[in-house]
Amino acid sequence: MLEINETRIVQEGSIFGQITSMDHEQLVICQDQATGLKALIAIHNTVLGPALGGTRLWNYANEQEAVRDVLRLSRGMSFKNALAGLNLGGGKAVIIGTPSLKNEAFLRRFGRFIESLGGRYVTAEDVNMKTSDMEYIAMETRYVTGLPKNKGGAGDPSPVTAYGVYMGMKAAAKKAYGSDSLAGKKIAVQGVGQVGKYLLQYLVKEEANLMITDIFEDKLQEVAKETGATVVDSHVIYDMEMDIYAPCALGATLNDQTIDRLKCSIIAGGANNQLEDEIKHGQLLLEKGIVYAPDFLINAGGVINVGAEFYGDYQEETVYAETEKIYDTCLSILNAAAQQQIPAQQAAIAAAKSRIESMGKVKLSY
Numbered sequence: 001m002l003e004i005n006e007t008r009i010v011q012e013g014s015i016f017g018q019i020t021s022m023d024h025e026q027l028v029i030c031q032d033q034a035t036g037l038k039a040l041i042a043i044h045n046t047v048l049g050p051a052l053g054g055t056r057l058w059n060y061a062n063e064q065e066a067v068r069d070v071l072r073l074s075r076g077m078s079f080k081n082a083l084a085g086l087n088l089g090g091g092k093a094v095i096i097g098t099p100s101l102k103n104e105a106f107l108r109r110f111g112r113f114i115e116s117l118g119g120r121y122v123t124a125e126d127v128n129m130k131t132s133d134m135e136y137i138a139m140e141t142r143y144v145t146g147l148p149k150n151k152g153g154a155g156d157p158s159p160v161t162a163y164g165v166y167m168g169m170k171a172a173a174k175k176a177y178g179s180d181s182l183a184g185k186k187i188a189v190q191g192v193g194q195v196g197k198y199l200l201q202y203l204v205k206e207e208a209n210l211m212i213t214d215i216f217e218d219k220l221q222e223v224a225k226e227t228g229a230t231v232v233d234s235h236v237i238y239d240m241e242m243d244i245y246a247p248c249a250l251g252a253t254l255n256d257q258t259i260d261r262l263k264c265s266i267i268a269g270g271a272n273n274q275l276e277d278e279i280k281h282g283q284l285l286l287e288k289g290i291v292y293a294p295d296f297l298i299n300a301g302g303v304i305n306v307g308a309e310f311y312g313d314y315q316e317e318t319v320y321a322e323t324e325k326i327y328d329t330c331l332s333i334l335n336a337a338a339q340q341q342i343p344a345q346q347a348a349i350a351a352a353k354s355r356i357e358s359m360g361k362v363k364l365s366y
């Protein structure tokens with residue numbers, strides 16, 4: 001494996017510098033003037049199988065931001081898929097622009113780019129991409145999953161993602177408190193979108209003491225009415241007295257500005273890339289004695305769901321049973337991290353890399 005300090009061939013900030021330092025296999029740049037499509041597809045690692053990860057549509061401020069996002073997200077997918085026990089590698093795509101660009105031709109053109117990779121990359125939905133968009137992509141490629149139920153797909157993966165997050169939260173509670181009961185625990189759920197909303201259903205059943213926040217007031221009031229949760233302003237959520245902080249909105253909410261303010265003993269939520277800087281902020285959480293359930297480990301329910309659909313053997317019961325295993329995996333990683341006195345994020349990445357490496361060796365023989 002090349003190291004980033006091999007400066008003879010890698011210049012800082014260069015495309016090759018970035019993909020070398022994060023150890024990606026491939027970065028594909030796609031453009032089509034007729035439809036206005038500008039997309040990047042990153043394939044991080046295909047040792048375990050085809051690189052599966054969703055497509056994100058986002059109006060990035062500049063190209064560098066889009067490159068950085070697709071590289072970080074695809075690397076995260078390799079670790080997520082590995083820890084979930086899937087025979088799938090890690091990849092991700094980003095489309096640069098706003099949802100107004102989407103139409104049949106735009107999505108089908110993107111589908112043809114995916115098809116041209118011959119199965120090395122398999123797409124699904126992510127931010128600003130819906131199951132209905134996958135239908136157009138599927139007209140041009142077999143390498144797409146996450147289709148609507150009425151098109152033979154498994155539908156929205158969010159309920160399964162929420163179940164996995166719930167399992168991860170319970171494992172973290174077991175580690176922090178010696179019991180996985182969440183009854184009476186003060187839990188703050190940030191973001192009451194798809195994942196947050198389904199997660200709350202489990203937490204209500206456990207009789208947790210719930211706080212919720214979102215930037216959409218209407219949605220917030222509706223969810224508060226359904227769950228009995230207390231509404232908190234989105235700016236003060238980090239300052240609340242709480243046992244568990246559950247980030248279920250955007251990434252990078254664990255950063256220099258927020259970590260000092262947090263008074264919780266556990267962080268467990270569904271958002272991707274919660275640590276703004278995975279090394280520095282993972283270490284800060286360890287120093288503060290907060291039990292952190294790594295995001296890519298506990299939000300894998302969605303990819304377990306779309307992965308089963310891709311392999312054509314989708315059974316809801318099996319998908320939930322596989323997702324339930326997140327509890328055991330999370331607990332064993334939290335225990336390993338505590339034993340070695342290292343951040344949980346680091347322990348989770350080491351476990352993922354170890355599976356990829358050992359399966360790579362298995363594949364050396366016919």
Ligand code: NAD
Pocket residue numbers: 127157158159161190191192193194195196213214215216219234248249250251270271272299300302303
């Ligand atoms: P969503 O768009 O349905 O919900 C996100 C919610 O967060 C929205 O209600 C939004 O208004 C709110 N929000 C945005 N900024 C906020 C802020 N600053 N403060 C408070 N609330 C804010 O998305 P989702 O599908 O629920 O996904 C949530 C997170 O989980 C994302 O980071 C996503 O990448 C990740 N994730 C989702 C799945 C899945 O199956 N849906 C799987 C894995 C990871």
